[in-house]
Amino acid sequence: MEYLPNLKLLxxxxxxxxxxQKYPESFINRLEVIFxxxxxxxxxxxxxxxxxxxxxxLFDSKESYINFSxxxxxxxxxxxGNCFGGMIxxxxxxxxxxxxxxxxxxxxxIVHELVHLIYHEKVSNxxxxxxxEGLAQYLSGQxxxxxxxxxxxxxxxxxEIFSKEIxxxxxxxxxxxxxxxxxxxxxxxxxxxxxxxxxxxxxxxSYNHSDIINIIKNQEMIQEIEKDxxxxxxxxxxx
Ligand SMILES: [Zn+2]
Numbered sequence: 521m522e523y524l525p526n527l528k529l530l531x532x533x534x535x536x537x538x539x540x541q542k543y544p545e546s547f548i549n550r551l552e553v554i555f556x557x558x559x560x561x562x563x564x565x566x567x568x569x570x571x572x573x574x575x576x577x578l579f580d581s582k583e584s585y586i587n588f589s590x591x592x593x594x595x596x597x598x599x600x601g602n603c604f605g606g607m608i609x610x611x612x613x614x615x616x617x618x619x620x621x622x623x624x625x626x627x628x629x630i631v632h633e634l635v636h637l638i639y640h641e642k643v644s645n646x647x648x649x650x651x652x653e654g655l656a657q658y659l660s661g662q663x664x665x666x667x668x669x670x671x672x673x674x675x676x677x678x679x680e681i682f683s684k685e686i687x688x689x690x691x692x693x694x695x696x697x698x699x700x701x702x703x704x705x706x707x708x709x710x711x712x713x714x715x716x717x718x719x720x721x722x723x724x725x726s727y728n729h730s731d732i733i734n735i736i737k738n739q740e741m742i743q744e745i746e747k748d749x750x751x752x753x754x755x756x757x758x759x
Contacts (some may be wrong), residue, residue: 521605523588534559534571539578539612547617551576551627554661558631562659567733568642571665576630578612585611596697598705599610601629606641608633631660646739648746649702650692653713654720655736663717673721677757685709689746692716722753740748 525540529548534556537548555576563571579585582600589595592604601610610630617623635656657663666673687710697705702712723745724732735741 521588522591523584525579525584525696527538529578529637532556533573535574535576537576537578539580540584541580541614543578543612543614544633547623549736550623551630554627555631555634558659558661562631562635562638565659566638566643566736568638569577571638571642574634574637575607577607577609579610580612580614582611585609598697598703600711603636603640606637608637624661628660628664630664632656632662635659644737644739645646646742648693648742649695650712650716650719650746651687651736651742653702654716654718657713657717658720658724680714682757684711686750687715689750719753720751722756723749726752 525538527539527541528536528538529543530537530552532552537550539553544592563569577588579588585600586595589599589602589604591607592602595602601608603609606628610633611624612626616626633656636652639652639655651719666676691700691704691710692702692712692715695702697703699707699709704710704712723735727735735745
């Protein structure tokens with residue numbers, strides 16, 4: 521495979537990290553610790569005991585990331601990461617790691633891709649975009665700032681979901697950047713990631729865990745639930 525980074529920065533039982541440049545040891549250690557902790561959390565959620573070793577490829581430029589990723593699929597200009605080839609591939613610019621918060625967000629984004637890998641390989645081969653993207657955000661800690669304090673979450677819902685257009689569920693079933701697709705990058709009337717996160721949280725808060733796992737693993741149940749999920753979510757949030 522072309523353009524694969526070949527400098528090995530770390531290997532343990534869970535991950536191997538490759539890059540095309542060196543990164544500060546403190547960042548690689550932080551990535552290792554959070555990755556292992558979150559992987560356990562994700563596996564526990566899906567009731568799975570183990571997962572294979574995952575290769576993470578860190579690219580020092582958007583160009584090197586696109587050169588590599590284009591071998592698998594057409595890459596949107598907004599894309600910074602994916603899990604093509606069963607690996608986690610991410611743009612990782614050294615300068616941005618100087619910001620502790622940004623570095624933490626990058627790590628959570630890498631874990632987001634891990635959720636997709638585990639889901640695809642161990643949970644279901646039915647691809648429901650809104651459900652997967654909601655779970656990937658919920659289980660990666662990407663929106664952990666909304667999980668410690670419910671009032672903060674309600675304020676966020678008001679600002680990011682209810683003051684914008686709430687799209688029909690069909691808009692959230694196809695990846696893409698146009699109005700009517702998952703991300704409305706052109707007009708920005710809604711954000712598919714935000715609404716998917718809110719829908720998954722609503723499901724997690726409405727059902728018990730074993731029901732959630734049954735739903736996630738069952739294509740017919742997902743299709744049944746998604747018929748009314750937007751209406752139920754609107755009603756349920758203002759109860
Ligand atoms: Zn995703």
